[in-house]
Amino acid sequence: MTPPGGGQDDRELKARLERLSGALESKRESSKEQARVEDGASVTRTGQAMSLGFRVLSEFVAGILVGSLIGWQIDVWFNTTPFGLVVFLTLGTAAGFWNVYRIAAATGSR
Secondary structure: OOOOOHHHHHHHHHHHHHHHHHHHHHHHHHHHHHHHHHHHHHHHHHHHHHHHHHHHHHHHHHHHHHHHHHHHHHHHHHOOOOHHHHHHHHHHHHHHHHHHHHHHHHHHOO
16 A cells, blocks of 8 residues: 555656666766776877887987997097997997986976
């Protein structure tokens, strides 16, 4: 047996439940959309960081390799083994560090 007016209360509760369910679903959808946007931004930041890391690595290694090759060639031409290699390897390493510093300073000022 239902109390008088019980049918009305059930309809009101069901209507309220439908409204709450709809609001919850819309919140879930907006939350999913926001997560997709944040994931995209995270992927972009990761890609930018990897790009910067590879650039720093290549600048540093290139400085060392170029310095070594120049020093080795000077040693061959002037028969000054190993002094040319040591001097230019040191200069190449310093140039590599200088390039890394310039990249870091430019990135930090953004």
